[in-house]
Amino acid sequence: MRALLACCLVLWGTPAFPQQAFDNVLSIQQGGKETGREEYSIQRGIGSGPTVIKAQAGYPTTSPTLQIGLTEERSPTAGIAKFELDVQAPEGNIVILAAGSGARLIVRSVTKGSEAGRELPGGRDLILLDEGVYSLYLPLVDAATPSGARLTAIFPRSGRRATLVARREPGAEGAVRIQLSGDVTGTLTVDAQGRLQRLELPGAGIVVTPAKK
Numbered sequence: 579m580r581a582l583l584a585c586c587l588v589l590w591g592t593p594a595f596p597q598q599a600f601d602n603v604l605s606i607q608q609g610g611k612e613t614g615r616e617e618y619s620i621q622r623g624i625g626s627g628p629t630v631i632k633a634q635a636g637y638p639t640t641s642p643t644l645q646i647g648l649t650e651e652r653s654p655t656a657g658i659a660k661f662e663l664d665v666q667a668p669e670g671n672i673v674i675l676a677a678g679s680g681a682r683l684i685v686r687s688v689t690k691g692s693e694a695g696r697e698l699p700g701g702r703d704l705i706l707l708d709e710g711v712y713s714l715y716l717p718l719v720d721a722a723t724p725s726g727a728r729l730t731a732i733f734p735r736s737g738r739r740a741t742l743v744a745r746r747e748p749g750a751e752g753a754v755r756i757q758l759s760g761d762v763t764g765t766l767t768v769d770a771q772g773r774l775q776r777l778e779l780p781g782a783g784i785v786v787t788p789a790k791k
Contacts, residue, residue, distance in 0.1 A: 600634065602773055604712060605789040608782070615639050615789055618648075618713035622772060628653050628660075629720070633713045643668050648711045654720075657702045658683060663711070663734060674734045676706065685734055698732065705731045707740075707762075712777055712786045715766050722746035722756045731762055 600617035607613065614637035621630045628651040636642030647664040661676035676685040683700035686693065705721065707714050721727050722744035731740040740761035747755045752770030764779040777786040 600632070602713075603789040604774060604786050606635070606637075606712065607785045607787075612639055613637055614642065614644075614710070616712060616786075620713065620716060620772065623652075623654060626654060629717065631713050631716060633711050635711050637710065644710070646708070646710050648708070648714070650706065650714065650717075652717055653678075655702070657700055657704055658706060661706055661734070663708060665735065672735070676734060678704075683732075687734070699730075703727070703729050705729050707731050707733050708735055709733060709782075710735075712784075713774065715777055716768070716772065716774060718744045718756050718758070718766060719746075719754055719768055719772060726759075 601619045602617065604616040604618070605612050606616060614635060616633055616635040618631060618633035623629045631648065631650045633646075633648040635646045635648075637644040645666045647662075649660065649662045650658070651660040653659045658676060658678045661674075663674040665672045665674070670689055673688045674685065675687075676683055678684075678700045681700055683698045683704060684695070685698060686695040703721070705714075705717060718729075721729055724746050726743040726745040728741070728743050731742055732738070733740075742758055742760035742762040745757045745759070747757060749755045749767065753775065754768050756766040758764045758766065762779070763781055764777065766774070767776045769775050773788075774786065775788065778784070
């Protein structure tokens with residue numbers, strides 16, 4: 579807990595969105611209209627190495643007033659090793675940090691002049707999601723199984739908790755499609771390189787695709 583708090587304090591003293599090159603750009607649409615864009619990079623772990631996702635999202639697309647920065651590291655054996663979500667919004671900024679410790683997940687949130695912490699059940703079947711960062715759905719590709727993997731999703735920013743089943747289906751030319759059912763329903767498709775090609779979340783009216791250059 580102390581280590582996470584120290585990280586929070588460091589984050590508040592550093593620039594929220596340092597200059598960084600991202601490999602992929604996503605267009606986020608709701609109701610058929612683009613509402614924002616997200617840039618992300620994913621480095622998949624080899625052997626016992628962690629998979630690292632880094633992203634930056636902005637809403638609206640032009641002159642965004644809501645900006646979200648993300649870093650997530652997932653261990654193939656222990657689940658979430660590191661999670662940092664930095665939100666800059668008109669109503670106030672917040673930093674959310676999380677890390678797994680055995681069967682527990684320790685989550686801390688820091689706003690100006692306020693701190694809060696909690697412990698949640700952890701493990702490999704836990705997925706952290708966010709209503710504004712959609713590259714966080716990519717770990718579902720590794721977690722899903724042909725018969726359907728039962729997972730728990732936590733949205734740290736809103737506090738929402740959901741149970742879902744992720745079923746893996748092969749696609750054309752090495753693509754993979756994940757069918758989501760339960761509290762989170764939709765379809766995630768990635769190409770042979772693991773890049774997000776399409777994410778549909780009908781309940782929220784969200785469609786995410788690679789942005790046109």
